[in-house]
Amino acid sequence: LTECTSIMWMHRNLVNMWGNLLLLN
Structure with missing residues (x-):
């Protein structure tokens, strides 16, 4: 993975988390 792709992947995981x-609460 390139740096940009890994940052986007981490951001997506944070958004999902x-x-x-929020849904659980």
């Missing part, structure tokens, strides 16, 4: 937390 926060989305799951």
